Each structure stands twice: as structure tokens, then as C-alpha cells.
Amino acid sequence: MSEAADKQPEAEAPRPERRPRVFSGIQPSGTLHLGNYLGAVRNWVDMQETHDCVYCAVDLHAITVRQVRAELRRNTIDLVNLFLASGVDPERSIVFVQSHVPAHAELMWILNTITYMGELRRMTQYKDKTAEAEGESIAVGLFDYPVLMAADILLYRADAVPVGEDQKQHVELTRDVAERFNNAFGKAFVVPEPIIRAGGARVMSLDDPTKKMSKSAGSENSYVAVMDPPDVIRRKIKRAVTDSGAEVRGGPDKPALTNLLDIYGALAGEPVADIERRYEGKGYADFKADLGEVVVAALTPIQARIKELEADKAYTVDVLKTGADRAEAIASRTLAKVRERVGLVPRP
Numbered sequence: 188m189s190e191a192a193d194k195q196p197e198a199e200a201p202r203p204e205r206r207p208r209v210f211s212g213i214q215p216s217g218t219l220h221l222g223n224y225l226g227a228v229r230n231w232v233d234m235q236e237t238h239d240c241v242y243c244a245v246d247l248h249a250i251t252v253r254q255v256r257a258e259l260r261r262n263t264i265d266l267v268n269l270f271l272a273s274g275v276d277p278e279r280s281i282v283f284v285q286s287h288v289p290a291h292a293e294l295m296w297i298l299n300t301i302t303y304m305g306e307l308r309r310m311t312q313y314k315d316k317t318a319e320a321e322g323e324s325i326a327v328g329l330f331d332y333p334v335l336m337a338a339d340i341l342l343y344r345a346d347a348v349p350v351g352e353d354q355k356q357h358v359e360l361t362r363d364v365a366e367r368f369n370n371a372f373g374k375a376f377v378v379p380e381p382i383i384r385a386g387g388a389r390v391m392s393l394d395d396p397t398k399k400m401s402k403s404a405g406s407e408n409s410y411v412a413v414m415d416p417p418d419v420i421r422r423k424i425k426r427a428v429t430d431s432g433a434e435v436r437g438g439p440d441k442p443a444l445t446n447l448l449d450i451y452g453a454l455a456g457e458p459v460a461d462i463e464r465r466y467e468g469k470g471y472a473d474f475k476a477d478l479g480e481v482v483v484a485a486l487t488p489i490q491a492r493i494k495e496l497e498a499d500k501a502y503t504v505d506v507l508k509t510g511a512d513r514a515e516a517i518a519s520r521t522l523a524k525v526r527e528r529v530g531l532v533p534r535p
């Protein structure tokens with residue numbers, strides 16, 4: 188190789204390729220639990236290796252259900268602290284609170300003008316959430332919730348959106364609305380792909396393995412809270428329902444054991460088949476005792492880091508300030524383009 192080819196002038200050095208961008212959000216609407224961590228935040232942490240990441244506490248979504256003021260504030264900061272304590276790195280990723288960037292609500296309005304009532308009426312989550320409500324008292328925000336989610340995603344020109352299976356339909360609506368806008372007004376949006384978490388990452392309730400782990404759906408014993416002390420964690424795991432039979436084995440006919448094995452495998456970083464092999468000839472009690480320790484070992488360092496963050500509130504505030512600034516810089520560029528495409532006169 189000649190010296191000249193070897194020494195490229197700096198300006199021509201190949202630029203590192205832009206990494207695909209992901210956007211994802213979690214609602215700050217209650218006690219954080221193992222399902223939030225394993226099902227979402229832990230994947231967010233890993234995605235930082237391969238993607239440019241934008242992670243959001245979606246407080247405007249949370250208020251589609253009535254919240255208690257002080258709790259909403261607290262839950263929002265707790266959620267951000269969970270992101271940080273789990274390994275979301277605010278130097279690499281953008282971490283912010285949705286309501287700090289007004290572009291979300293503004294783009295939502297514009298998207299409202301091209302989204303159809305019929306599309307929103309067909310959303311499974313909307314149907315589930317309003318199944319028992321009287322038509323006259325269903326909040327418009329609950330109906331419009333997916334359009335705000337579309338605005339979240341499209342503002343950042345996200346290539347991909349990691350979500351649980353239950354949110355896939357909302358990402359598909361986002362794709363439809365983005366394509367509709369691009370076709371009608373000229374290209375302004377990237378059409379995003381959903382990334383649905385693979386099996387094992389969906390954490391089910393400890394007292395009913397047919398339901399997703401959630402702090403609202405069941406009793407205290409149905410979930411492990413991120414901040415549960417070790418003996419509470421051990422007790423909850425010990426009390427978790429199991430399937431008929433005695434073998435430590437998963438499978439379609441063994442939903443409870445499948446869930447517990449998945450939690451074990453995900454936290455210990457071990458294939459479920461290996462765990463099953465190790466417990467051959469042993470009973471549920473041995474397995475649950477060990478699983479309790481695995482969960483304690485996974486949550487203990489996160490709890491310690493959360494306590495540090497709680498002791499130094501200024502740090503989280505600072506992260507959110509920088510995050511909002513960085514988010515706004517991207518969002519306002521997209522919004523300016525959208526306004527131009529639609530024909531809104533630029534503010535002089």
C-alpha cells in the first residue's frame with residue numbers, strides 16, 4: 188500500500204455510519220416492578236450498544252388516567268431513576284420527560300387531522316380500557332392516546348420502536364399515519380419498525396401466569412417491586428403459584444413454571460433448558476428458593492444505585508435538563524419540516 192493511500196486527509200476519513208435510532212417510552216403511572224425492568228428497561232440498556240437511543244418517561248400518556256399530583260411527580264422521577272440505575276447512560280442516550288418537549292403535543296394535533304376515528308376505535312387497548320365505561324364519560328385523551336404515541340415516535344425519526352406485544356398495534360398505526368402524511372404532504376417522517384421483545388422477556392404475574400405482571404392487576408403478591416427488600420422478594424417468589432405436577436419444567440401446559448424459568452433465565456443469563464436440566468429430580472421448593480436469590484442478586488445493585496440517585500436529586504434534574512434540550516433539538520427540526528409541508532406560515 189502506498190503512503191499516500193494510507194494517509195487520508197482527515198476531512199475525507201470515512202464517517203462512522205449513522206446508527207439506527209430507537210425511541211421508546213414508559214408511563215410513570217405506578218410502582219415499578221420486575222416486569223418493567225426485565226420486559227423493557229433491560230433491553231433498552233442493551234440497545235445502546237447498537238442504536239442511538241431516545242428514552243422517554245411519557246407523563247402525558249399517564250394522565251389519560253386520573254393521577255394524584257404528588258404521586259405522578261414522584262413516579263416520573265422514580266422511573267427516570269430506574270432507567271439510570273439500570274444502565275441507561277445519559278451521555279450516550281437521550282433521557283427525558285415527554286411533557287418537557289411541547290413538540291409532542293403539537294405534532295399530535297397535526298396528526299389528529301389525518302388520523303381516522305375508525306382507526307382509533309379499532310385499537311384493542313382502547314376497546315379493553317373502555318369496555319366497562321359509559322360512552323359519555325370516556326376521555327378524548329384515552330381515544331387519542333395512540334396519536335400522541337405516533338407523535339413521540341415520528342418526531343425523532345426513529346427507525347425502530349422496542350415495545351411489548353400489546354403496543355404493536357399502536358406502532359402499526361404510527362406507520363400508517365406516517366405513510367399517509369408522507370404521501371399527502373411530501374416526505375417528513377421515517378416509517379418505523381416495531382421491535383417486539385422475544386419470548387422470555389414478557390414477565391407474567393406471580394399469582395396468575397395468564398396475565399402480564401402489573402401493579403394494578405393483582406394483589407401485592409402478583410409482582411416483585413423494584414424496591415422490594417430481599418426478604419419480601421424471597422417471600423413473593425416462594426408464594427408464586429405453580430402448575431400441577433412436581434417437575435421443574437416449562438411448556439405450553441405449564442404457564443407458571445414457564446414464567447418462573449423465564450425470569451430465572453433472563454436474570455441469570457442462562458438458557459432455560461440448562462436450568463431445567465439442573466433441577467431434574469428436584470422440586471419446586473428448591474427451585475423457588477434459588478430463584479428468590481437470583482432476583483435478589485439482580486435487584487440489589489439497582490436498588491443501591493436508586494438510593495444514591497435519590498440522595499442526589501440534582502443529578503437526575505440535570506440529566507433531564509440536558510435530555511430535554513437534546514430531544515427538543517431533534518423534535519423541533521422535524522416539526523419545522525412538518526409545518527412547512529402542511530403550509531403553516533413560519534413564525535417571523
Ligand code: TRP
Pocket residue numbers: 210211212213214245248335336339340348349350354
Ligand atoms: N403506550 C406505551 C405503553 O403503554 C408507552 C409509550 C408511549 C411508548 N409513547 C411511546 C412506547 C412511544 C414506545 C414508543 O407501553
